[in-house]
Amino acid sequence: MRHQVCIIGGGPSGLLLSLLLRRAGIDSVVLERRSREHVLSRIRAGVLEQGLCDMLRAAGVGARMDREGFVHDGTIIAAHGTTVHIDFKKLTGKSVMIYGQTEVTHDLYDELDRIGAPVLHGTEDVTIHGADTDAPYVTFTHDGRSQRVDCDQIAGCDGFHGVSRRSIPASVRREFEHVYPFGWLGILAHTPPVAPELVYSGHERGFALCSMRNANLSRHYLQVPLTDRPEDWSDASFWAELRRRLPPHLAETLVEGPSIEKSIAPLRSFISEPMSWGRIHLAGDAAHIVPPTGAKGLNLAASDVHYLSRALIAHFAGNGQPLRDYSVTALARVWKASRFSWSMTRMLHEFPAEGEFLARMQAAELDYLAHSTAAQTALAENYVGLPY
Template sequence: MRTQVAIVGAGPAGLLLSHLLHLRGIDSVVLERRSETYVQERVRAGLLEQGTTDLLREAGVGAGLDREGIVHEGLRLCFDRTMHRIPLTELTGRHVTVYGQQKVVRDLIAARRADGGAVHFEVDDVTVSGIEEDSPVLRATIDGRQVEIDCDFVAGCDGSHGICRDRISAGHARTYEYTYPFGWLGILAEVAPSTDELIYAFHDNGFALHSLRSAEVSRLYLQVDPDEPIENWPDDRIWSELQTRLGTDDGFALREGPIIDKSITPVRSFVTEPMQYGRLFLAGDAAHIVPPTGAKGLNLAVADVRVLAEAFDDWYARGRSQALDGYSDTCLRRVWRAQDFSYWMTSMLHRMPGDSGVQARMQLSRLRYVVESPAAARSLAENYVGYAPG
């Protein structure tokens, strides 16, 4: 098998990259170790920056987004039993949209299939070699048959547990990692959302977040011990804690309903630097992980592949390598800005284990400053809707 760009991973980064390359007349093959059903149904992020939605529409995969996406022009900070609104669009001229990652993946798979794209699921034994040379080779088992794929470049879009990150990290990159002392318990509930905009809550018991997925499905989170068994959180306890942490004195009422999915996820930061070595380029979670508080993970992946697709186009259409050579530097400026913003949001809203009360008082002071100072509110809003360093 021969292709120009071999892509490992059929998440949003790999699928969108393949689609963007197709629009530029560049061949690609996508290899994914999971099943198509798993990829389309796994619960992931759902908040899209305007830059992300603009790119999806430009690429011709925005029909579902326009039909089902929920535009948010603000968000709410809840503390001292009071809701405080940050008017994102008023402050920045931009907005965010709730549209689940599963739906983004569904739309991209449909687009690649309609275009005759080569996307293979349940691929085993993938190895990458020759990235130091001009002709990398991927070897894999596809539909029970051993296949060798010759290519010009490899794009590692296979997430934090994939093979491509290790291929670069083995002596060719430095990694930066920080694990927070708490996790997020996330649930999906079959109940109409109790809010029309996301609510970020700071409480003595810990952080809580009320998000949404559709007019009928709510997405909510609780700060918990990262090692706590999910069995310790029966549905009644989850709703009781959400009622407590999201409780206000200004009329907010939290709706409850059947919980259809729940899991506990660690909160951490991770960056591989550089994001490229030889003819291998990392994108999305393969290169960086951010705390979910700032809603940056999926948006960073989209930003990565936008840069990478344009760099490949510059190579194939004009024979220029400058954009490919500068891929890491271009992406990492945005990645580190997102890391800093996510850390700031996380440290402002989560109760820290072992805090004697001093840090909590400072967090409350910071929250009050954000909602009282137009400059502080604008800084939060600018980062939240998607800041792109020059």
């Protein structure tokens, strides 16, 4: 088979890229290793920057988001005895949307199905060939048969463990990584949120986050040692610990309930450069990972797709410069968003090995944030999303 663009990875970034290219008359195929049911079963963050919301609307898949999503005009940050409300709308004129990544993926699937765009699930042994030539192709196994896609360009949207980044020679790649000495224990429960907006809470026992999926579905997290396992935490012990780490006035509003999903995720910051080599162009987790503090993972993937879709559209229209510039353009925003995620993580988590000095610096930073409009504006600008 032949397509202008072969997209490896059928998560939201690969699906959105396919849809944007289709809207511009560019033919593509999406290769996804997992089944559609598995992709739609994954629980992921649901804080969408305004830029991503605008992209979904422009792609024709924003109606349900606008109808069912929750607009948040701010967030609450509490630590070291200080509670600060960051008013996004007042400080930046922008907001964020609470709408689950799974719902975004549902909407993209529905539209791609409607227009007949091919998404092949259950593809195995995906291998990229000739990426540094004028005739790249991708081989894979699907339904027990070996198949081949000849293409002009390859978009690697297949995540941290995918084949795309590894297809860029090690001699070309430069990778930067910082692994954090803790993880996030998260539960999903049919309970109302503790507050109308997300709550980030630093505490001497560790960080906590109270977020929401909808008015009766909450997602909560606790900082835990990397040695912990989900089965080490009963629901009762989780709720008791979360209550300890919240400011008293918010702990009083916490509604407990049985967990319907429980998992522990390690935290890392990771960036691979360049994001393009030959005819391969990386997007999303294939190129970078951020800690979830600040909700930048899906949003960074979206900004990659913004730059890459425009670059590919220009390329097929005869202007190759944006595609040649894609890596530099995307990485400029990646590094800034990664800095924000790193700084939020440093400000709110416990790092016992670093001693009392860091704790005092965190307290000073929170106090400065509470009393400085400039500091609040800087945080708000990064949270709602830097411009594309």
